[in-house]
Amino acid sequence: MLLAQVQQQTGDREAAAQTYRTLIEKQPGNLKALQSLAALLMQENRPTAAVSLLQDTLKLAPEANQAEPGKIDEAAVKLMLGEVYTQQNRVDDAIKIYDEVQAENAEDFRPVLAKAMVFKNQGRDAGEYDPLFENAAALAPDRYKDQIQQLAKGPVTAPVGSKAEADVIKATTAEKAAEKSSGESVEGSAGQSVDAATPGAEAPADAGAPVSP
Known part of the structure; x- marks a missing residue:
């Protein structure tokens, strides 16, 4: 997760998106990764991709939660x-x-x-x-x-x-x-900490190369 945040903050959106996707494939219920990738896709003006990401996760939820309650x-x-x-x-x-x-x-x-x-x-x-x-x-x-x-x-x-x-x-x-x-620092969308997730808080800069489809 930290790697993806660093990649995004340094402008390598393509690498950040791929890192988030890899993490989500392994941990489909990782809320921080889902939130960050969805935000990144919206920054890239790709709402359809963001919707698909979240809808696909919801499709996985019943089976995943049956195997491990609360997984997603x-x-x-x-x-x-x-x-x-x-x-x-x-x-x-x-x-x-x-x-x-x-x-x-x-x-x-x-x-x-x-x-x-x-x-x-x-x-x-x-x-x-x-x-x-x-x-x-x-x-x-x-x-x-x-x-x-x-x-x-x-x-x-x-x-x-x-x-x-x-x-x-x-x-x-x-x-x-x-x-x-537990034990891992809590980060919000685009690396924003929970304590910073208040009205007026600024997210890290998101400049960089666009994410490919």
Whole structure:
């Protein structure tokens, strides 16, 4: 994982993408690698490839989780997919994914927050999204409550959604990844640490050669 991050930061996107893919082939449930490769593909304006990556992972999940429970965190992967859909302005697809995650785990604040942001960015009536923000804040761990309240009060960020909202979701996803790799430093998308995954945090530079198809 560290090798791919170094390759990406030094501008060798092709090598970074291949390193991520190799890691994912060996560990299909590696959330950090999935998150980083999906982000890299989106930076390269390849949303179809990012969607395929995450959908293929979800197809593997039932069998993988039957053999080893929890091997692939389906909720986390679905949230990544919803974020990609949101960035593509595929709002209906994103909402469908978020509703699915929420139905599977009513205690997870992330799909509720994501849906609230989509509704807000669409310019819907506050009566539709304010209750979602309130529900998300009630469900979320204490360390995220202030950020959620800031998102509820903040400006609309249509059409691609809020970086702050994505950061909160990525932070909790990275925490889940850390549970599977104790002793390893927790990195978020493009090498961003969990502690840095807060509104306004900057990701490493992503300049470099484009990734080939």
